[in-house]
Amino acid sequence: MPRTLKFYIAGLVVLSSVLLISTSFAYGIEPQIALRWTTGDQATDAEKLAGLAYWIVITLAATSFPVKMPRGMILFVSSAPIYAAMALGGPAAGGWVALLGTFDNREVRGRIPWYGSLANHAGLVPPAILGGLVMHVLGRWSDVHIQSLAAVTIGATVMFAANMLGVSVLLSLRTGSSIRNVLYADTRTFASSQLALAPLGWLMARIYWVEGNGGWWATLVFALPLYTIRQVYAQIVEMRDMFTQTIEVLAEAVDKRDPYTSKHSRNVMMIARDIGREMQLREADLEALEWGGLLHDVGKIGVPDAVLLKQERLNKEERMQMNMHPVKGAEIIAPVTRLSRELPIIRNHHEWYNGSGYPDRLIGDEIPLLARILHVADAFEAMTAARPYRVTPLTHEQALGELRKFAGIQFDPRIVDAFVRTKWVEGVPDPGRPAPPRPIPLIAQHAAQMTGEAPAGPTSAPSA
Numbered sequence: 001m002p003r004t005l006k007f008y009i010a011g012l013v014v015l016s017s018v019l020l021i022s023t024s025f026a027y028g029i030e031p032q033i034a035l036r037w038t039t040g041d042q043a044t045d046a047e048k049l050a051g052l053a054y055w056i057v058i059t060l061a062a063t064s065f066p067v068k069m070p071r072g073m074i075l076f077v078s079s080a081p082i083y084a085a086m087a088l089g090g091p092a093a094g095g096w097v098a099l100l101g102t103f104d105n106r107e108v109r110g111r112i113p114w115y116g117s118l119a120n121h122a123g124l125v126p127p128a129i130l131g132g133l134v135m136h137v138l139g140r141w142s143d144v145h146i147q148s149l150a151a152v153t154i155g156a157t158v159m160f161a162a163n164m165l166g167v168s169v170l171l172s173l174r175t176g177s178s179i180r181n182v183l184y185a186d187t188r189t190f191a192s193s194q195l196a197l198a199p200l201g202w203l204m205a206r207i208y209w210v211e212g213n214g215g216w217w218a219t220l221v222f223a224l225p226l227y228t229i230r231q232v233y234a235q236i237v238e239m240r241d242m243f244t245q246t247i248e249v250l251a252e253a254v255d256k257r258d259p260y261t262s263k264h265s266r267n268v269m270m271i272a273r274d275i276g277r278e279m280q281l282r283e284a285d286l287e288a289l290e291w292g293g294l295l296h297d298v299g300k301i302g303v304p305d306a307v308l309l310k311q312e313r314l315n316k317e318e319r320m321q322m323n324m325h326p327v328k329g330a331e332i333i334a335p336v337t338r339l340s341r342e343l344p345i346i347r348n349h350h351e352w353y354n355g356s357g358y359p360d361r362l363i364g365d366e367i368p369l370l371a372r373i374l375h376v377a378d379a380f381e382a383m384t385a386a387r388p389y390r391v392t393p394l395t396h397e398q399a400l401g402e403l404r405k406f407a408g409i410q411f412d413p414r415i416v417d418a419f420v421r422t423k424w425v426e427g428v429p430d431p432g433r434p435a436p437p438r439p440i441p442l443i444a445q446h447a448a449q450m451t452g453e454a455p456a457g458p459t460s461a462p463s464a
Contacts (some may be wrong), residue, residue, distance in 0.1 A: 005173040009119045012166075016125035019289070020099065023092040023129055030132045030210050032141060035216060042461030052093055054216060055085040059101025062226055066104050067233040075233055078102060082128060083156045083201025084219070086150075087140050088209060090130025092455050094159075098128035124164045131159025149202050156198035180280070200225065227383060241340070244291070247388045251294040254301060258309055261297075264381060267295030271377035272370075274422040275415060279373075284341070289370055292345030296374055299329025323358045324349055344368040352410045372412040376403065376419050379411070396428045 034043030035050040064080035086094030135155030142148045172179045251265040272289045330347040348371035355363030382398040407413040
């Protein structure tokens with residue numbers, strides 16, 4: 001475990017302990033949470049503790065069905081009963097319920113190390129107490145229902161935001177990804193639905209606290225909507241996984257037409273994704289690189305086997321057929337609206353930085369950034385794998401040398417620099433950054449490429 005992660009977990013534990021103890025003494029457990037069985041005007045301490053225990057049990061039940069999001073966050077619907085406990089018993093009650101009511105099945109089965117459980121529980125306490133304090137200040141138990149609902153909703157939003165920030169920092173320290181990417185990765189998928197649990201928590205609290213506190217049993221009815229929300233989360237993840245698996249199968253089918261390119265698209269996707277992470281791209285761009293990387297060669301479906309599998313040099317007509325595969329790929333994917341971000345990657349991943357690529361002869365920054373990233377990944381994977389025209393692949397050092405050599409001509413130098421910092425060339429001698437690029441179109445070279453003749457200028461680094 002990284003030292004920074006150890007310090008972070010230790011800091012969480014200390015902060016949570018201080019906040020929980022101080023708010024328990026300052027505010028105590030407020031009487032609205034009491035599970036009443038006496039007829040006196042004031043709730044007894046035993047009734048308050050019984051009410052606190054009730055909400056801990058409800059939260060434990062809601063935590064029993066976690067959903068793992070695509071980027072690593074674990075999602076629960078236990079926020080609603082925590083919000084209700086905060087509204088009923090104050091910030092201290094919210095802190096205790098968050099601490100003790102969030103044990104899930106993975107912890108019971110020993111699938112989470114002790115320090116992971118410690119971080120998970122300690123990390124929930126400060127957001128719950130902070131949200132409870134906001135509810136308290138805004139009058140969460142006002143007789144005016146609109147004010148009460150607004151106070152609970154704002155407090156829940158504060159808790160949600162603080163919790164997401166803390167989880168993102170934790171995952172960032174553990175995985176090495178940027179906090180922004182971790183925060184944006186899964187939050188955009190479920191943020192609105194999680195915040196929608198705030199009114200549900202407020203309603204649970206209101207129904208619980210009726211005259212004589214006889215409404216506690218009615219809160220059990222909310223098990224059905226909570227479970228339904230959990231199922232919606234699970235279906236979202238399942239649909240995304242199914243979509244990704246379908247793309248992977250399609251990419252593998254395309255690659256298997258040529259025995260030399262098996263797993264090529266998947267390898268290109270992983271390289272491109274790592275370059276994107278090194279460049280600290282947004283999560284939406286990383287996802288586009290993943291799917292675009294898998295589908296970048298889908299247009300080869302329309303290339304005849306006689307051309308695709310030919311081991312000799314392609315003639316002019318064959319080269320023109322091969323160079324059309326990015327256009328055909330974009331045409332195939334265009335009807336899928338969910339893949340609109342991937343279209344420029346598929347169409348333009350063979351454009352050259354100096355304008356002599358294909359199919360649109362874009363130059364420099366005219367080429368979409370994600371297509372430039374994929375071009376570097378595609379070229380490196382092609383150079384380090386066997387091909388019909390080169391049975392013996394280049395070493396990683398040789399391939400890196402080619403990327404450096406053609407930086408500013410074929411490749412964007414900034415992306416080559418980012419690639420050098422990835423694990424794919426870790427420990428490989430780097431020939432260094434080339435001279436600053438001068439992106440001038442090489443018309444003669446482009447013409448030679450289209451005709452299949454040897455160009456007069458520098459040759460290109462191989463690409464698939």
